[in-house]
Amino acid sequence: MAPGEGGQAPLLAGRGLHKRYGAVHAVRGVDISLSTDRYVTLLGPSGCGKTTILRMIGGFETVTAGVIALDGRPLLDTPPSRRPVNTVFQSYALFPHLNVADNVAFGLALRRLPRDEIARRVAEALQMVRMDSMGARRPRELSGGQQQRVALARAIVNRPRLLLLDEPLSALDRKMRKEMQIELKDLQRRLGLAFLHVTHDQEEAFALSDSIIVMNHGVIEQEGDPETIYRRPSNAYVADFIGGSNLVAGKVVACAGGEATLETAFGPARAPCAPGVAVGRRASLCLRPEQLVIGVGGSLGGTVRHTVFQGADWLVEVAAGSAALRVRCPDEEPPAVGGAVSLRYDPAKAWIADGALAGDA
Template structure:
């Protein structure tokens, strides 16, 4: 007699499914405040998906909505509209103390009467974790932030950078699903802040926890982030890797806010050899590898259209002779030079009210020594020009 074997239906791998979920999702999130008789939209329709283990930065000027966005993730503010999810679970309306995230602020908020070890252990003791477990986890965390030798010291005996690492260890020892950092390095001097940027990235890699970092400092965001959301007036203007937002800015705001960028107005005059020619001030020609999509769709009819190209100062060559064909060739007059040791910065008037900034590395074989008043030629390849609609 034939027998029929039955196989239990496969059950989904819950852990694998959870791992596929973004660590943090914002879906149409907005936040409005009343200011007298007016309504202020601090955050306006933000959609974000922050991946597991990602170092993600919210970057923008003061008042752009980045801190309000982070506070909604933490649960300190509730969205006026939209949904906040942590690991796929809707936490909109869930209080901050029931969300599996920790937050580190610019002010370290360490307990001055406690030792470094006791500061780090504080949250674990509040949760009733066993003493042996506390000792083990605090020890591991202090070694991670390279402060094991300072465990018995008080916060007042530490430098600003060491205090910031204690605050970081205290937040991480609870093993949150995500760590939120609101301009945590703002109180440090420049050299220490730069050193801490490297340390933060190292620590994030080692613990593998999702970091969401709020900053107005472009250098910080470019140094540490896997991806950056550039915010302005409550909206995300561009989302991408550091290289994408720097090399290919999506809007004028991003081009101007991320580092230094030259924005040069011109008119499309035609295309040849895979590049578009743009007439800029005084009839000089700049080259673009591509046009904005709205103009590219017009084909040859794009000629005569106004366009704005952006090119980074370090991409531009400066010389006394007209460059060969095949590159942008723009003449101008040097109006200012600033020697900065490793590089010299030039301001060059190209006519028509346009000034171009050039960064020239002071390498051992550098022969150019342009002074104010010198006539020079600026040049750069087509692929270093990025187009924006004028």
């Protein structure tokens, strides 16, 4: 078993995980490892296999091939109800005929714990999620955010070793999602539990995670802390999916010392590069919208096609040859649509990722 942080065995280890649904190969040989006290997010588009992995860990999906162990003990022959794992579902899955306290107590009652212990643990869990004053309410009397807190309390009252969260904030409005992100991270720190969270929302993943696992078509594209994932994407897919980089495709003509030179339609570009980049391969120059500056003497020229006001700044789209480059412009007045502009960037802050998106020249 691979070691976790500090050389310790990981809390959870999945090795060579595969899942097939007939001819559909949903998960393709994934290795996953979680350390205690970490908030880890599986991030990717719909259908990439992230929820399937979560359900295999929780015991709600069988594993076609591979092994899963928790605290060094195999899980595959253990039914969901006997795994020290709890899941918070997207739909909350609260019982409408039970009040908040009874919803939280349900799992403990099934285990036939003493009534006084159940009452004590329910009170502790509701206080932990700031719902201790609403134990007598029914789910229909609660807001979406309050129902989510109840679902969290019902999960943590069982004192699991690992908490699984399946798109838990997707049903909330934007303001409530922001508030719940802060509460989730704070709760994880206070509990000292490992959280494994599934989402397709990059902003949510950045706000919550100690580590992010980016998935695509049943495989892991990259794993790392949020800053590494954002600033040093391993390939063009990750660069495009995380934060919407401007990607300028080309062929690598030189590579040494952690830097590469890419021959592009705009001429040669030299910048730090991902480990997979090699001479003769296709690669992409990644320029975040905030890294591009509209000004004199830039190496990229084009015509302003659109401007969009976003509150703190303007997002300006520049047509440069066959490329559409997005630029964040902090000025009070953006350049005029149809006007010619010159774009420059700091090569030391740019990044060359392996590969190119389908259809890129």
